[in-house]
Amino acid sequence: xxxxxxxxxxxxxxxxxxxxxxxxxxxxxxxxxxxxxxxxxxxxxxxxxxxxxxxxxxxxxxxxxxxxxxxxxxxxxxxxxxxxxxxxxxxxxxxxxxxxxxxxxxxxxxxxxxxxxxxxxxxxxxxxxxxxxxxxxxxxxxxxxxxxxxxx
Numbered sequence: 001x002x003x004x005x006x007x008x009x010x011x012x013x014x015x016x017x018x019x020x021x022x023x024x025x026x027x028x029x030x031x032x033x034x035x036x037x038x039x040x041x042x043x044x045x046x047x048x049x050x051x052x053x054x055x056x057x058x059x060x061x062x063x064x065x066x067x068x069x070x071x072x073x074x075x076x077x078x079x080x081x082x083x084x085x086x087x088x089x090x091x092x093x094x095x096x097x098x099x100x101x102x103x104x105x106x107x108x109x110x111x112x113x114x115x116x117x118x119x120x121x122x123x124x125x126x127x128x129x130x131x132x133x134x135x136x137x138x139x140x141x142x143x144x145x146x147x148x149x150x151x152x
Contacts, residue, residue, distance in 0.1 A: 035113050
């Protein structure tokens with residue numbers, strides 16, 4: 001069973017810009033070798049958060065919803081940036097052989113890996129990860145994010 005490493009933080013995200021801003025803040029906590037596991041329903045803001053993380057890391061290339069691809073690598077940009085690998089675990093459909101074929105273990109040596117729909121799928125790749133849960137209230141469209149570092 002996973003253990004918490006730190007306290008759970010929470011924030012309301014009234015706009016997409018707020019979600020991207022949170023991603024930029026989280027990027028300040030990330031280093032090569034870090035795994036970020038995103039959980040939340042469609043439209044909760046997983047890709048917007050990833051765009052913010054990418055901006056905060058300073059990577060090259062446009063981050064888009066991984067609708068047609070399973071994983072996309074974003075090269076480090078100018079300066080002191082860190083590469084980013086953006087993965088859509090939903091498209092894997094629980095196929096662990098396909099997950100292994102992505103060779104994310106190697107990417108974790110030098111990049112930050114962000115996995116949408118990754119809860120329960122990719123945590124075994126590393127001893128710790130940042131778990132971000134995004135929620136959207138259907139009646140109000142209010143979005144919230146909680147995040148915490150998980151060890152074990």
